[in-house]
Amino acid sequence: MSPKKCTEVKKLYDELIDLKKEMDMLRSAKNTKRIEFVKQGNRLAKIILNKIAEIEDHDPTGVRARSLEILDRIDQYRNMTPEMQKQIPDDEYLRMFEELCDCLQSRHNTIVRLDLSDCRDFYDGLLDVFYSPNNKIEILILRNNNVRGLDVSGIISVLERPACKLVEIDLSENELSNSSLTKFVEYFRTTKSKLKRLDLRGNKKSLLAFTDKSKDELKKVAGNCEIIF
Numbered sequence: 001m002s003p004k005k006c007t008e009v010k011k012l013y014d015e016l017i018d019l020k021k022e023m024d025m026l027r028s029a030k031n032t033k034r035i036e037f038v039k040q041g042n043r044l045a046k047i048i049l050n051k052i053a054e055i056e057d058h059d060p061t062g063v064r065a066r067s068l069e070i071l072d073r074i075d076q077y078r079n080m081t082p083e084m085q086k087q088i089p090d091d092e093y094l095r096m097f098e099e100l101c102d103c104l105q106s107r108h109n110t111i112v113r114l115d116l117s118d119c120r121d122f123y124d125g126l127l128d129v130f131y132s133p134n135n136k137i138e139i140l141i142l143r144n145n146n147v148r149g150l151d152v153s154g155i156i157s158v159l160e161r162p163a164c165k166l167v168e169i170d171l172s173e174n175e176l177s178n179s180s181l182t183k184f185v186e187y188f189r190t191t192k193s194k195l196k197r198l199d200l201r202g203n204k205k206s207l208l209a210f211t212d213k214s215k216d217e218l219k220k221v222a223g224n225c226e227i228i229f
Contacts, residue, residue, distance in 0.1 A: 019045055064110055067103035070096060071111075078118040085120060097123040105132035112136050117143035117170070122151050130158040130166070139168045143199075147174035149183075156187045159195065167194055172201040172228075177208035181218055188221040195225040 073096055077085065103109055105128070114137050116126070122145040129135055152171075158164055181200075187193070203210065210229065219227050 063103050063106040063108040067100065067109060067111060070100045070103065074100070074116065074119065093120060094123070098125065101125055101129050104129040104137070105134055107134045109134055109136060113139040113141075115141040116145065117141050119145050121145065122147045124151065124154060127154045127158055130161070130164060133163070135163075136165065138165050140166055141170040142174070143170050144173040147171055147176065149177060149180050152176060152180040152183055156183055159187060159193065160191055164194065168197040169195065170199040172199045172203070174203055176200065176203040176210075178210050178214050179208065181210050181214040185214070185218050185221055188218070188223065188225070193223065193225060195222075197226045197228070198222070199228045201228055 077088065077093075077096075080088075101123075104111060104114075116123075122142060129137065155169070155171075159166060180203075184198070200210070215227075215229055
């Protein structure tokens with residue numbers, strides 16, 4: 001670490017020590033507002049610790065390890081039989097994805113390829129990750145996730161963001177209809193897309209299947225993006 005950074009870290013640690021002294025005094029006081037002051041102090045301490053972590057460039061909360069652990073749990077879930085999957089409570093299932101999304105929005109996240117194929121349902125909170133400045137995901141695999149038309153609208157909104165890093169999306173084996181294809185056609189017509197590959201195979205669950213006309217139209221406007229049916 002450079003001398004300048006060492007000085008910055010020392011200054012922040014001094015601030016943290018002073019803050020701790022103030023909070024210790026507040027905890028012993030009888031002021032009715034002391035609880036609120038302590039809460040504010042805790043928030044300030046967290047900000048200072050995050051600044052120190054940023055300067056020292058380390059992962060204080062173990063985000064990288066935790067995200068890999070959650071992905072391993074999701075992988076175990078995917079390998080279960082449908083009967084076993086149904087035995088997992090909904091709140092436990094959702095909590096697993098919420099924890100993953102928190103990790104993916106951390107500055108310490110290093111995941112570039114995210115494979116969530118064969119999960120019970122598409123978790124729409126996942127899209128919040130792509131609005132985070134810390135997002136690094138370039139490849140997103142959502143095969144067999146019960147992705148539907150409304151979900152496609154959310155995915156396209158993410159793709160339209162200039163900061164979006166996605167270059168490959170797998171939406172195969174879902175429930176996309178011809179109207180979803182029309183949304184992608186409009187997206188490619190109006191946006192300078194970074195996508196290089198879009199997999200739409202096996203979307204035959206919907207009653208309104210892809211028409212040949214829509215397929216041809218999408219391939220025509222997709223430019224350098226490989227469309228797979």
